[in-house]
Amino acid sequence: MAAESGNTKMTVLNPRGTPPLIQRVPMAPRNGSLDGKTIYLVDARFPGGDLFHTELKRWFERNMPQVNIIIREKKGSYFNDDPELWAEIKEKGHGMVITIGH
Amino acid sequence: MEKMGIPAVPIVTTIFENVAKTIAFKKGMPNQRIVFVPHPVAGRSESILREYIEGTDPVTGRPVAQEIVDALTKPITGADMQTGLLEREAPKKLDPDTRDNLHRFFLENNWTDGLPIILPTEERVERMLTGTRHKPDEIVGTMAPSSPHEAWEFSVEKVAINAVMAGAKPEFLPVILAIASSGITSLFSSTTSFARMVVVNGPIRNQINMNSGIGAMGPFNHANAAIGRAWTLISRNLGGGAIPGETYLGSQGNNLNYNNVCIPENEEKSPWPPFHIQMGFNPLESVVSIFHGWCILHQHGATGRREKQYHRQMVSILGSLSPYSSETNPAGVLLFMDPLVAVDLKEKFGFDTKEKLGRYIHENVRMTVGDYWEHSLVHSFTLPLARKGIEPFASWLEMPGETLIPRFPFPESVKIVVVGGETNAFWQAGDFRYQKSVSIDQWR
Numbered sequence: 001m002a003a004e005s006g007n008t009k010m011t012v013l014n015p016r017g018t019p020p021l022i023q024r025v026p027m028a029p030r031n032g033s034l035d036g037k038t039i040y041l042v043d044a045r046f047p048g049g050d051l052f053h054t055e056l057k058r059w060f061e062r063n064m065p066q067v068n069i070i071i072r073e074k075k076g077s078y079f080n081d082d083p084e085l086w087a088e089i090k091e092k093g094h095g096m097v098i099t100i101g102h
Numbered sequence: 103m104e105k106m107g108i109p110a111v112p113i114v115t116t117i118f119e120n121v122a123k124t125i126a127f128k129k130g131m132p133n134q135r136i137v138f139v140p141h142p143v144a145g146r147s148e149s150i151l152r153e154y155i156e157g158t159d160p161v162t163g164r165p166v167a168q169e170i171v172d173a174l175t176k177p178i179t180g181a182d183m184q185t186g187l188l189e190r191e192a193p194k195k196l197d198p199d200t201r202d203n204l205h206r207f208f209l210e211n212n213w214t215d216g217l218p219i220i221l222p223t224e225e226r227v228e229r230m231l232t233g234t235r236h237k238p239d240e241i242v243g244t245m246a247p248s249s250p251h252e253a254w255e256f257s258v259e260k261v262a263i264n265a266v267m268a269g270a271k272p273e274f275l276p277v278i279l280a281i282a283s284s285g286i287t288s289l290f291s292s293t294t295s296f297a298r299m300v301v302v303n304g305p306i307r308n309q310i311n312m313n314s315g316i317g318a319m320g321p322f323n324h325a326n327a328a329i330g331r332a333w334t335l336i337s338r339n340l341g342g343g344a345i346p347g348e349t350y351l352g353s354q355g356n357n358l359n360y361n362n363v364c365i366p367e368n369e370e371k372s373p374w375p376p377f378h379i380q381m382g383f384n385p386l387e388s389v390v391s392i393f394h395g396w397c398i399l400h401q402h403g404a405t406g407r408r409e410k411q412y413h414r415q416m417v418s419i420l421g422s423l424s425p426y427s428s429e430t431n432p433a434g435v436l437l438f439m440d441p442l443v444a445v446d447l448k449e450k451f452g453f454d455t456k457e458k459l460g461r462y463i464h465e466n467v468r469m470t471v472g473d474y475w476e477h478s479l480v481h482s483f484t485l486p487l488a489r490k491g492i493e494p495f496a497s498w499l500e501m502p503g504e505t506l507i508p509r510f511p512f513p514e515s516v517k518i519v520v521v522g523g524e525t526n527a528f529w530q531a532g533d534f535r536y537q538k539s540v541s542i543d544q545w546r
Binding site: 006007008009010012013014015017019021022023024026027028030031033034039045046047048049051052055056058064075076077078079080086089090093095096097099100101102 | 171
């Protein structure tokens with residue numbers, strides 16, 4: 001096709017769809033210390049996550065015993081939401097650590 | 103949790119660095135504090151996991167445990183508190199350039215399947231749009247690589263652009279629009295490397311000269327090939343990415359994704375009603391049906407002489423397919439029957455309906471419940487269903503390990519399409535689970 005030959009410039013349409021707007025979300029404030037605080041270690045149910053959390057809890061017990069660590073397994077698979085757990089953490093916790101990945 | 107005022111720290115294995123940072127950005131928290139550990143965690147001993155925690159973050163080089171504590175305690179900055187909306191530009195046209203440069207540009211931006219495409223000039227796209235009465239700016243739907251990712255929106259014109267790139271003809275466009283309108287990506291972002299496939303039923307198969315006979319599942323037909331390829335390009339360009347390591351995570355990838363097993367059913371040679379009628383559509387309606395799975399196996403079919411051996415072979419080969427069920431995808435199988443096999447199954451072995459064959463497979467392809475719960479994907483996806491009391495999984499959880507259970511929990515999860523040209527009595531089977539069917543006629 002002549003329009004596509006040699007050094008002739010041509011115009012083509014963008015094949016990409018429209019990404020949605022991104023709503024910026026402010027991070028939660030931190031208050032500088034974990035002393036006396038409750039931190040939830042949430043197992044998202046990726047394979048091996050249970051063992052990893054056990055080891056992380058042991059690290060806190062050895063190195064920061066003043067932190068109260070609670071291990072919880074998220075309901076459902078790693079694709080599912082668990083609003084009940086998030087509500088519990090908001091009510092009783094001061095931070096959350098969640099493991100993601102195989 | 104950050105939205106709820108609770109500091110949160112994801113710990114991510116290093117192979118997922120790009121996807122973790124990309125999702126944090128797209129979810130509106132580009133400065134999210136993420137701690138990385140070596141990959142993988144799965145299958146590693148307690149002592150190795152302890153080393154991960156006491157070692158350094160492979161991305162930042164900082165001690166992992168201290169990084170976790172800092173992420174939960176160090177005060178946030180002004181940049182961490184930003185609000186408002188971010189818009190990403192998507193210009194309608196690309197800057198003018200030469201043919202060679204544009205081809206390179208498309209390849210380098212991951213807008214193709216790695217093969218040359220037809221450049222989508224305005225003239226070609228206009229011609230493609232003659233294949234539908236729908237307006238170019240009409241929104242077709244949204245599509246995402248998987249549930250954690252954002253969904254992108256796209257119009258009829260955007261689908262037409264990708265149809266041009268795939269080498270489709272305007273008369274293929276209604277089929278491609280129907281597939282796109284399903285909102286189902288063919289490049290599902292799972293580390294397990296899923297494939298997806300599409301079956302076409304109804305009059306449009308012959309109207310656009312699709313091949314359901316000899317070589318139907320191979321590269322021998324323009325419509326089969328271009329429609330399947332268009333779905334891949336749509337999934338890349340309209341479905342939010344499919345960029346390896348970021349919006350596509352399949353460890354090995356799946357070769358079926360090149361064409362997504364795009365086939366029409368051989369309705370004319372089938373002894374059973376076509377698939378779309380089973381799904382409740384009118385025989386004269388044209389329909390796409392979409393499936394989700396990993397692989398396809400081949401097997402020699404019914405001979406009419408050795409019934410017992412044939413049945414044993416069928417049970418044996420189907421016993422290698424994945425048994426896991428999730429909330430939306432019960433374990434299933436899709437059988438691709440050559441008409442020779444289908445006719446034998448009906449006339450010699452008494453399977454006078456597809457449903458009867460489905461029940462037979464459900465009842466005879468079995469495994470021990472002990473092996474079932476040991477399967478890693480069953481553990482991840484089906485165990486939560488059992489714990490929620492969903493049957494039959496909840497009852498299976500209570501059974502002794504040696505109890506035999508159906509590998510495919512529901513007879514209706516066994517689906518059958520007839521395809522092939524009768525040169526040999528072969529059949530194929532895939533661990534493909536039915537997703538949904540969409541009318542093509544509404545997109546003409």
